[in-house]
Amino acid sequence: MxxxxxxxxxxxxxxxxxxxxxxxxxxxxxxxxxxxxxxxxxxxxxxxxxxxxxxxxxxxxxxxxxxxxxxxxxxxxxxxxxxxxxxxxxxxxxxxxxxxxxxxxxxxxxxxxxxxxxxxxxxxxxxxxxxxxxxxxxxPNCSTAILTVSLAALRGFGIIEVNVATMQAISGAGYSGLSALAIQDNVIPLIQGEEWKIENESRKILGELDGGEIKPAGFKISAIATRVPVLHGHTEAVFIKLEEGSLGEVREAFESFDPLRDLGLPSYERPIVYSDVPQPRLHRDRGRGLTVTVGRLEESKGGFKYVVTGHNLVRGAxxxxxxxxxxxxxxxxxx
Incomplete structure (x- = not known):
């Protein structure tokens, strides 16, 4: 074509x-x-x-x-x-x-x-x-894409609430989006409009198609977005509350998530790989940039926490x- x-x-x-x-x-x-x-x-x-x-x-x-x-x-x-x-x-x-x-x-x-x-x-x-x-x-927005792939692996446990803090690469701002001096030795603690996109797009993506319209997912979600001096690859720290599921079951859900493996799509790569310490420089090109890397999974009071990183220009765009x-x-x- x-x-x-x-x-x-x-x-x-x-x-x-x-x-x-x-x-x-x-x-x-x-x-x-x-x-x-x-x-x-x-x-x-x-x-x-x-x-x-x-x-x-x-x-x-x-x-x-x-x-x-x-x-x-x-x-x-x-x-x-x-x-x-x-x-x-x-x-x-x-x-x-x-x-x-x-x-x-x-x-x-x-x-x-x-x-x-x-x-x-x-x-x-x-x-x-x-x-x-x-x-x-x-x-989706680049950060939404990386986050939502990880959330999709867990929706079978019943998502109640998500809190996420993003550390986003400078390439997400485009060639002229950020001055070199502004980002060097710095973290920019605001990306205009980004948090709204993450919160609303995630619920639409994970929503249910019913009678020709999408009913957004019902979980609560709150995001804070920052820009960091990394060239490519967004990293996100996620806290999630689920209706059920043990630490072992959650990890298994990440590791086994591979829903399109039999469809023969030319660009398809396994969407999630679990690795103990996800880092953009080491892991952004995994799966030709389409695989997100999840790690640091731990139980936390009332839920679980983990880190996910992915290539903002490939998986995210x-x-x-x-x-x-x-x-x-x-x-x-x-x-």
């Missing part, structure tokens, strides 16, 4: 391009970026471009919108311009997006295939409601979106 990557020169866009190189199902034919990048070879703009894309000429967004001529779109554009672009494209094309613009629409899934693949059924609701041939599927497209393809939504 022919694909386009929007925002192909940004941090998430570059990750899309790298992950889609030589993909067995999706062939990237159009790389879309800003007007100032249009007309240049991708290799001129991105030094570490995969060889197969080095000589591909980048086109502007207006030029692409005139004649998309692809079968699906991966969007890494900023949220500030994504809403209208996605809605225009989704009239005829499937759009898999990293932007937050439509995450909170009732008829748009925030998808993590290992967690809530049944939410893809919202595609039919979306098409009927909006009179579209295509659709929009979003992936482009890699999750590619996996979403593969899941949609496998379930017959891409033709």
């Amino acid at each position: 022919k694909a386009a990557v929007l925002g192909a020169t940004g941090m998430v866009g570059r990750t899309f391009v790298r992950l889609l190189a030589k993909h067995p199902w999706f062939r990237v034919e159009k790389l879309v970026a800003s007007e100032r990048s249009a007309g240049k070879k991708y290799g001129e703009l991105v030094e570490d471009s995969p060889e197969e894309f080095r000589d591909v000429e980048v086109i502007s967004l207006p030029e692409f919108l005139k004649d998309p001529d692809v079968d699906l779109v991966f969007n890494a554009l900023p949220a500030s311009i994504s809403k209208e672009v996605e809605e225009e494209l989704a009239q005829n094309l499937p759009v898999f997006t990293n932007a937050r613009s439509h995450r909170y629409d009732p008829d748009v899934p925030i998808l993590i295939p290992e967690v809530n693949r049944e939410h893809l059924n919202l595609i039919e609701v979306q098409r009927e409601k909006r009179d579209w041939e295509g659709f929009i599927v979003t992936n 482009a890699g999750g979106s590619v996996l979403n497209a593969e899941m949609a393809y496998r379930l017959g939504y891409l033709k």
